[in-house]
Amino acid sequence: MLIRFFNSLGRKKEVFEPLEKDRVKIYSCGPTVYASPHIGNFRAFIFADLLRRSLEFLGFTVESVMNITDVGHLVSDSDSGEDKLEKGAAREGISPLAIARKYEKEFLDDLEKLNIEKPTYLPRASEHIAEQIELIKKLEKKGFTYETSDGIYFDTSKFENYGALSGQKIEDKEAGARVAVKSEKRNPADFALWKFCVGENENHILCWNFETGKQLSDKNLRSETETRKAKIGFPGWHIECSAMSMKYLGATFDIHTGGVDHIPVHHENEIAQSEAATDQRFVNFWLHNEFLTIDGGKMSKSLGNLFTIEDIKAKGIDPLAFRLFCFGTHYRQKLNFTWEALSSANNRLKRMRNDFAKKIGADTSQIFEITKNKSFETDLGNLARTYKLDFSSAISDDLNTPRALAILEEVLFGEGISQDEQRRLVREFDKVLGLNLDQPVVEEKIEPNQEQQKLLAERAAARAEKDFAKSDEIRAKFAEMGLEIEDAKSGKQIVKKKN
Numbered sequence: 460m461l462i463r464f465f466n467s468l469g470r471k472k473e474v475f476e477p478l479e480k481d482r483v484k485i486y487s488c489g490p491t492v493y494a495s496p497h498i499g500n501f502r503a504f505i506f507a508d509l510l511r512r513s514l515e516f517l518g519f520t521v522e523s524v525m526n527i528t529d530v531g532h533l534v535s536d537s538d539s540g541e542d543k544l545e546k547g548a549a550r551e552g553i554s555p556l557a558i559a560r561k562y563e564k565e566f567l568d569d570l571e572k573l574n575i576e577k578p579t580y581l582p583r584a585s586e587h588i589a590e591q592i593e594l595i596k597k598l599e600k601k602g603f604t605y606e607t608s609d610g611i612y613f614d615t616s617k618f619e620n621y622g623a624l625s626g627q628k629i630e631d632k633e634a635g636a637r638v639a640v641k642s643e644k645r646n647p648a649d650f651a652l653w654k655f656c657v658g659e660n661e662n663h664i665l666c667w668n669f670e671t672g673k674q675l676s677d678k679n680l681r682s683e684t685e686t687r688k689a690k691i692g693f694p695g696w697h698i699e700c701s702a703m704s705m706k707y708l709g710a711t712f713d714i715h716t717g718g719v720d721h722i723p724v725h726h727e728n729e730i731a732q733s734e735a736a737t738d739q740r741f742v743n744f745w746l747h748n749e750f751l752t753i754d755g756g757k758m759s760k761s762l763g764n765l766f767t768i769e770d771i772k773a774k775g776i777d778p779l780a781f782r783l784f785c786f787g788t789h790y791r792q793k794l795n796f797t798w799e800a801l802s803s804a805n806n807r808l809k810r811m812r813n814d815f816a817k818k819i820g821a822d823t824s825q826i827f828e829i830t831k832n833k834s835f836e837t838d839l840g841n842l843a844r845t846y847k848l849d850f851s852s853a854i855s856d857d858l859n860t861p862r863a864l865a866i867l868e869e870v871l872f873g874e875g876i877s878q879d880e881q882r883r884l885v886r887e888f889d890k891v892l893g894l895n896l897d898q899p900v901v902e903e904k905i906e907p908n909q910e911q912q913k914l915l916a917e918r919a920a921a922r923a924e925k926d927f928a929k930s931d932e933i934r935a936k937f938a939e940m941g942l943e944i945e946d947a948k949s950g951k952q953i954v955k956k957k958n
């Protein structure tokens with residue numbers, strides 16, 4: 460089966476083949492760990508996870524890298540302003556690395572909640588300073604860099620293909636660049652490879668000696684002259700992705716992912732600095748996911764809508780419902796988040812799990828063993844095999860998850876194939892979707908309010924007098940409220956949300 464992905468480089472669907480047979484190497488831009496990650500960030504990470512799982516489903520071994528940015532990400536793309544990590548540290552009164560570890564942990568916990576498989580490598584930028592310096596020195600030797608009073612810059616005019624990914628010419632960028640007037644940059648698109656700990660970065664805590672690669676604690680910072688002499692500073696944001704991707708995956712690898720917002724600056728710069736250094740093609744396929752909007756607009760701190768996975772859980776919604784919500788729309792389309800839409804995804808997920816539970820029967824462990832020992836392809840009937848083929852072709856067609864979900868639901872709710880086949884197909888498909896469909900729906904217990912407690916007392920009395928008509932009447936009242944009463948062996952009445 461041919462796999463087609465939409466390649467941002469060239470802006471069309473292309474047949475995908477990895478460089479090495481059966482093995483795919485993927486790099487995904489990871490989080491800058493300076494604040495709690497929000498659901499907009501997670502659309503990109505869920506997409507990267509879907510890509511990896513899909514390729515594994517299609518028979519490939521996947522090697523993946525996601526970087527953790529814990530130094531050097533400035534608040535603005537024009538290489539000025541504060542470092543996000545240092546700003547976070549000042550906000551919370553702890554060191555930049557302590558901030559980084561705190562939010563990295565939060566990020567990793569959220570990955571788990573969203574059933575996102577951990578990438579093969581999760582390198583931290585601060586632990587790969589030597590590789591970044593080495594790459595910058597290589598670029599220096601080849602004449603692609605120049606120095607200004609505040610850092611070492613990449614000269615984009617020396618890289619012939621600059622702008623190929625975004626389709627923007629350097630001249631267009633120049634026309635649109637208002638901020639560059641004061642800068643010492645030769646071209647507005649030029650970007651910092653290394654920033655010196657001087658001027659607005661004088662108090663930067665994480666600084667390294669460019670010549671020796673050694674980290675300096677701030678008390679060791681010398682005079683400005685000495686700082687300049689040893690080029691004491693920190694890496695620009697873009698260079699870490701080139702240094703770490705090439706370290707773990709080689710000079711050329713198969714797929715690079717990220718959000719569409721990375722195309723015009725970050726990814727364009729990654730290509731320029733990597734290809735200038737190696738004279739080889741950096742990445743064969745660039746896959747970008749579209750934005751997540753909230754209530755039709757932007758997400759921002761000031762609007763108070765930077766929702767987190769914890770916010771989702773606090774509303775009693777399964778985080779995996781957010782996964783399902785993302786898959787309901789193709790990754791290259793904008794996705795609008797509303798709480799109503801998420802709650803209907805949650806109901807859809809519950810429906811799927813309930814139905815799956817019914818089809819599994821009571822003893823799940825036994826059935827799982829049987830499934831494991833069966834050769835999957837050979838004993839599926841014709842219709843079941845068609846479903847599997849349809850599902851594979853949906854994901855092979857640029858990861859068409861809306862279609863894949865429709866096929867999954869047809870298998871789950873439809874007729875014409877045996878229950879054993881249904882069960883096995885759903886489990887196979889769920890390896891791609893990661894919705895934990897074989898997890899039983901957890902019924903949520905409700906703490907009854909005063910009025911409900913009164914009704915429960917009446918019902919207990921009615922049951923004691925064997926007045927079942929009255930008992931049923933009260934049960935119906937709860938049903939109207941969307942609640943269910945379960946009679947425990949102890950005689951206690953437990954109230955739950957109705958599924």
Ligand SMILES: [Zn+2]
Nearest residue numbers: 488489700725
């Ligand atoms: Zn990146």
